[in-house]
Amino acid sequence: MIERIEKATDIRHWLGDMEADHYYYSTGLAGEKFFTALRDDGKILGAHCAQCDLTYVPPRIYCEHCFSELTEYTDVGKRGCVVAFTVAHYNKAGQRLEPPEIFALMSFGPRTTPLLHRLGEIEPEKICVGLEVEAVLKPKKDREGKITDILYFRPTK
């Protein structure tokens, strides 16, 4: 009926680049508080909803459950525990990662939403859910108000 074309470039085609190379993301009101506290004071902030007794890490300006406005920022500390993790052996381009990268969700206490970050200073086979970890930050002079100001989380001694 109709021959099958497997590659778009086998027939008349146009190649191009969409103009999406100047991407700017401002962190917003709550993000500004979170990242400046991280950069200047080396603190991890959360936003607490008194009505739901829930702490959002990183902070939000509205509670996702009751839609109330969140104005109470709390220092949740740098210690947390692993809620979930994954060990990546390949990068986005499909090339082998040696050593593998470990991503985990870290919770900073009961009724606290977890933060996604890297794990370090640990063998992949030693990680377990519930493992206690602490944040390793860049030295203050190198911090620029980005999530990479936290280098990784490592097991507490």
Next chain:
Amino acid sequence: MSKSQKFGPPLNPRGQRLRAQDLESITHVRAKVPAKYAWAAGTAMSRFLEELKNGKIIGRKCAHCDRVLVPPRMFCERCFKPTTEWVYLPGTAVVETFSISYIDTNANRIQEPILVGTVAFDGAPPHCGIMHYFGEVKPEELKIGMPVEPVWKPQEERVGSVLDIKYFRPRKK
């Protein structure tokens, strides 16, 4: 009346208007998003564009509804059936709609208007066709239903693009 009198206070009082000079002082992320694409013309359209190089208009016939589709499609969107046959058309057409534009493609005002519109090819059903330019005609003479013919670029300049036709001009009686 000022904007705020007219529309009331802003809906999100916690929001802050950012100026260009603020963009560096607030926390932010800059990134490059790779967004490469390959857009393929498809089987039918590829043939259509190739035939333009030869100075010919080609369509696809649907055996079920007896229509000739120009630009060609491999599938009839009315019958949901594959089209069956390639058909060459004479290339002559009639004006379906047109627009006299005093604004160019960069939105600049221009003195001499650009004449654009759709043409329906003879041999194909009315109300379907392609968009193109009109030339060798005064804006006030352009009419819906006017018989037109394509003016081709010289063969050696044709690349298999719809712009291998320079424009459509009124047909001499």
